[in-house]
Amino acid sequence: MTAQATNRAPRRVPLSRERVLDAAIKLVDQGGLGSLSMRKLGQELGVEAMALYYHFANKDEVIDGIVDIVFSEIELPTDGTDWRTAMRRRAISMRDVLLRHRWAINLMESRRNAGPANLRHHDAVIGNLRAAGFENAMVARAYSLLDAYIYGFALTKINLPFDATEEVAEVAQGMLQRFPVNEYPNLVAYIAEHLKPGYDYGDDFEYGLDLILDGLEKASSTA
Amino acid sequence: MTAQATNRAPRRVPLSRERVLDAAIKLVDQGGLGSLSMRKLGQELGVEAMALYYHFANKDEVIDGIVDIVFSEIELPTDGTDWRTAMRRRAISMRDVLLRHRWAINLMESRRNAGPANLRHHDAVIGNLRAAGFENAMVARAYSLLDAYIYGFALTKINLPFDATEEVAEVAQGMLQRFPVNEYPNLVAYIAEHLKPGYDYGDDFEYGLDLILDGLEKASSTA
DNA sequence: CGGCCTGACTGTACGGTGTAAAGTTCGCAG
DNA sequence: CTGCGAACTTTACACCGTACAGTCAGGCCG
Numbered sequence: 001m002t003a004q005a006t007n008r009a010p011r012r013v014p015l016s017r018e019r020v021l022d023a024a025i026k027l028v029d030q031g032g033l034g035s036l037s038m039r040k041l042g043q044e045l046g047v048e049a050m051a052l053y054y055h056f057a058n059k060d061e062v063i064d065g066i067v068d069i070v071f072s073e074i075e076l077p078t079d080g081t082d083w084r085t086a087m088r089r090r091a092i093s094m095r096d097v098l099l100r101h102r103w104a105i106n107l108m109e110s111r112r113n114a115g116p117a118n119l120r121h122h123d124a125v126i127g128n129l130r131a132a133g134f135e136n137a138m139v140a141r142a143y144s145l146l147d148a149y150i151y152g153f154a155l156t157k158i159n160l161p162f163d164a165t166e167e168v169a170e171v172a173q174g175m176l177q178r179f180p181v182n183e184y185p186n187l188v189a190y191i192a193e194h195l196k197p198g199y200d201y202g203d204d205f206e207y208g209l210d211l212i213l214d215g216l217e218k219a220s221s222t223a
Numbered sequence: 224m225t226a227q228a229t230n231r232a233p234r235r236v237p238l239s240r241e242r243v244l245d246a247a248i249k250l251v252d253q254g255g256l257g258s259l260s261m262r263k264l265g266q267e268l269g270v271e272a273m274a275l276y277y278h279f280a281n282k283d284e285v286i287d288g289i290v291d292i293v294f295s296e297i298e299l300p301t302d303g304t305d306w307r308t309a310m311r312r313r314a315i316s317m318r319d320v321l322l323r324h325r326w327a328i329n330l331m332e333s334r335r336n337a338g339p340a341n342l343r344h345h346d347a348v349i350g351n352l353r354a355a356g357f358e359n360a361m362v363a364r365a366y367s368l369l370d371a372y373i374y375g376f377a378l379t380k381i382n383l384p385f386d387a388t389e390e391v392a393e394v395a396q397g398m399l400q401r402f403p404v405n406e407y408p409n410l411v412a413y414i415a416e417h418l419k420p421g422y423d424y425g426d427d428f429e430y431g432l433d434l435i436l437d438g439l440e441k442a443s444s445t446a
Numbered sequence: 447c448g449g450c451c452t453g454a455c456t457g458t459a460c461g462g463t464g465t466a467a468a469g470t471t472c473g474c475a476g
Numbered sequence: 477c478t479g480c481g482a483a484c485t486t487t488a489c490a491c492c493g494t495a496c497a498g499t500c501a502g503g504c505c506g
Contacts, residue, residue, distance in 0.1 A: 014453085038493065053494070054454060122407075127408075139413065139417070144376070144379070148375030148431065175336070186350035187346040190349045194360070207368070208368035215438050261464065272464085273465080
């Protein structure tokens with residue numbers, strides 16, 4: 001039972017891409033992309049920063065990795081689901097994922113090295129639309145429109161400089177206070193009438209989503 | 224005619240917020256947000272980095288400034304224009320502006336200190352929709368939907384890791400090469416059939432925009 | 447068993463970043 | 477001429493990504 005008996009474990013479990021990426025996601029979910037530094041990441045793993053470069057070529061490769069993890073969390077269309085249901089579920093799942101990983105939005109479509117989950121996702125969506133009879137031009141339009149809406153919604157919602165509903169009016173008022181009264185009458189009226197506590201900007205997501213799906217359905221049936 | 228005669232101009236024209244912001248926009252339009260540093264900005268203006276802190280509290284204030292300049296470039300609805308025309312023109316103008324200042328998208332809705340152009344923009348859009356008879360809840364939905372689409376489209380288009388149409392297929396092929404053949408059959412088929420030279424992803428913007436405007440029009444008329 | 451190799455990691459260093467704090471210089475008011 | 481305040485510079489600090497060289501344990505070969 002002495003320590004050296006059973007070859008007492010290598011002085012430390014070696015790193016792995018997976019362990020590093022998990023730690024990176026944790027860091028970044030907490031403090032945003034800005035709080036992901038190689039030094040902090042190393043610290044989180046009990047290792048010097050430079051150790052990470054044994055497993056990743058550079059920081060970008062780490063980011064590629066966590067982006068693909070985010071993609072893997074989005075619900076894929078299952079075979080045979082009709083396109084409208086599949087797209088609706090995907091959109092809502094994607095919005096949830098993006099809101100859970102607020103840092104990811106800017107990166108999802110910008111990486112030159114798409115990971116397997118990313119490609120799988122695109123493959124499944126395109127497959128579902130093609131199976132539903134959409135021709136290529138229509139696949140492109142539908143996909144572009146839906147993704148733009150989902151990303152854009154997540155982007156605007158995440159970037160809103162307030163979180164809780166209660167604060168909305170306050171922040172808005174604060175912004176306006178620095179300007180002459182009645183400089184922005186419509187904005188003022190709108191805020192006063194509409195931004196009451198209880199209003200959640202996020203509720204409008206499904207309204208817009210269904211409006212878009214309606215439009216696509218009509219377009220695909222008359223084509 | 225000697226140099227000291229007419230009080231030979233202060234050793235140098237002093238900085239101004241405007242001059243600084245112009246230089247900042249120039250830097251950032253060329254090399255992205257990442258290439259905006261206080262030192263480079265100072266250098267651009269023939270001044271040490273710390274001189275900027277006499278005119279701006281910090282770098283964030285500089286960014287607030289250039290974001291508001293971007294807002295000021297978006298075409299505002301003019302009084303009396305019917306909402307659909309106004310929204311369509313605004314959307315296209317906004318897309319153009321965002322594509323011209325690719326770095327701005329992430330920042331447009333995230334700044335805690337909205338500038339005057341930003342507020343003026345919101346005021347004008349809300350004013351137009353209200354004048355068209357949209358009630359507050361509908362104003363919120365329409366605005367949210369349109370902005371999400373515009374931002375999302377700009378975001379996905381800008382983030383596309385290729386520029387010229389010609390490259391699209393190549394880049395896509397490059398991504399796929401690292402994976403087993405037939406791992407992503409739908410994606411492969413789609414790329415082969417649709418991403419021919421000549422296809423411009425950006426052309427789909429107006430299709431989606433009109434689909435959304437159609438939906439909003441129907442909703443507002445049946446309300 | 448001795449020697450060596452190699453996988454995994456550490457140490458040190460360089461040029462970059464934002465910005466706090468103090469020092470400098472110059473035009474102008476008194 | 478004095479003094480002051482606006483505008484700018486100097487210096488410094490803590491942090492960043494990462495190049496490059498060094499270290500050290502475990503496994504393999506003779």
